[in-house]
Amino acid sequence: MPWYVVVRTKPQHEIKTAQFLEKAGIEVFCPVITEVRQWSDRKRKVTVPLFKSYIFVKIQEKDRNAIFNAPGVLGFLKWLQKPAIAKDDEIEAIRSWLNNDRLGDFQVNQLKEGDEVEIKSGKMTNKKAIVKEVGNKKLKLILNELGWTLTANIQDLV
Structure with a gap:
């Protein structure tokens, strides 16, 4: 099954949409990072999506419409009038990078x-x-x- 790049979501709905789809039994990847946000009176670590308004789903072509049952889903990212697909090694590269792989030995x-x-x-x-x-x-x-x-x-x- 291919990873569809990406289900477009409403702004700030990425994590909630991914959780809903996971509960529905769909394999989902919503890469997140932790950022320190500054308010006038405090700093706080918050978890935010790496790609704003996008999540990845791994489903069969025939099951694509099931994605639209999730709240916040707007559609699929298109490439040449077809839903865009990510390779497994690209998804693994994102996961690896998020797990603190070193990018290289340089000054x-x-x-x-x-x-x-x-x-x-x-x-x-x-x-x-x-x-x-x-x-x-x-x-x-x-x-x-x-x-x-x-x-x-x-x-x-x-």
Whole structure:
């Protein structure tokens, strides 16, 4: 069965929709990250979806309409007028990245915007990426082959 990329959801419904679909017996992947949010009086860690308004579902073509029973579902992402599909290794690469795979052995202070890097370990081994941004705490990489932009915490890389 293919992973359909992605069921579009209403904003801020990704996690609830994924939970509803899981209870209905559908295999769902809603990648989430933890962010620290600042309010005027406090800081708090919150869990947010990695991809806003999108979740992945693994279903057969004939069962696609069952997805629309879940609250918050707007439709499937289309590619060339067909529902977009993700490969299993792409889903595993996202899972691996979320589980803190190292992106490679390099010095962050040597990187600058536009540099090309090669990922040396983990599920994304030998993938090439272009540095989009180098900040004090985060590094943004563009993986053209997969059509992704990754944001990595620098302290996890060095």
